[in-house]
Amino acid sequence: MDHDSTSLIRSDAFGSYVAVGDSFTEGVGDPGPDDTFVGWADRLAVLLADRHPEHSFRYANLAVRGKLLDQIVEDQVPRAKELAPELVSFCAGGNDIIRPGSDPDDVAERFERAVADLKNSVENVLVTTGFDTRGVPVLRHLRGKVATYTAHVRAIADRYDCPVLDLWSLKSVQDRRAWDGDRLHLSAEGHTRVALRAGQVLGLRVPADPDQPWPPLPPRGALEDRRDDIQWAREYLVPWIGRRLRGESSGDHVSAKRPHLTPL
Structure with a gap:
């Protein structure tokens, strides 16, 4: 579904919203109060809540x-x-x-079963594609797998009449300023742009263009890039690999931040 096709969805009908997912939807990279994260889903919830009388809209993440x-x-x-x-x-x-060794076709089959299950209970299920990872150093080599999975997600959305938050086509998040220092999660500005695009997909008139160009960056030399790469590898890549080797997850001992449908 194109993000301009707003006539198919009545956004003022969404009086309650539940976000399901991983670190992207939890909001990692977009720090909030008390060691929590904000993220695009929280920001989308605010956009949706603005369409309703105070305290009538409810949200869970x-x-x-x-x-x-x-x-x-x-x-x-x-x-x-x-x-x-x-x-x-x-x-x-x-x-x-x-x-x-993961197989995007197999992952997509399991994703589709979950979408079908959700659609039996929930009328509106917004699904999300992958990002175009060509500019993300640690994920660049996975671009083909991500593209395959993204194509599957769009086809599944067509079959089950789901609106699509198409991150592959959101060019503004290909700027490095849209990403946190770990290069795996969006920055606060990146999450904001995703929330704006999600609002467009759901038929909202959003307060800014998510694909608005970034201000020009000052030129950088190869030495600066190399220094950044070394610091990033030491601070983020080595610990990330270590967790994988130990079979640990960053979500171990973490629980949902908004487990109940409550007013914003």
């Missing part, structure tokens, strides 16, 4: 960083169905795709 698709389907999807909101955003599979 079940997403937990590091979770694989099957964990999300087992832990979060039943809870989302139980809450019975008018809108669910379902973003999952990214952590599966970046694992060595």
Whole structure:
């Protein structure tokens, strides 16, 4: 669905929203108060709430960083169905795709079963594609797998009449300022742009263009880039690899930040 096709969805009908997913939907990279994260889903919830009388809109965010698709389907999807909101955003599979040896076709089959299950209980299920990773150093080599998975997600959305938050086509998040220092999660500005695009997909008149060009950057030399790469590898890449080797997840011992449908 093109983000300009607003006539098909009545955004003022979304009086309740549940976000399901991993670190992207939890909001990692967009720090909030008390060691929590904000993120695009929280920001979308604010845009949706503005369409309703004060305290009448309700929102839950079940997403937990590091979770694989099957964990999300087992832990979060039943809870989302139980809450019975008018809108669910379902973003999952990214952590599966970046694992060595993963098969995007197999991940997509499991994703589709979850979408079908959700659609039995929730009328509106917003699904999310992958990012174009050509400019992300640690994920550049996975671009083909991400593209395959993205094509599957769009086809699944067509089959189940789901609106699509198409991150592959959102060119503004290909700027390095849209990403956090770990190069794996969006920055606060990146999350903001995704929330604006999600609002467009759902028929909202958003306050800014998510694809608005970034201000020009001062020129950088190869030495600066090299220094940044070394610092990034030491601070983020080595610990990330270590967690993978130990079978640990960043989401171990983390629980959902908004497990209940409550007013914003």
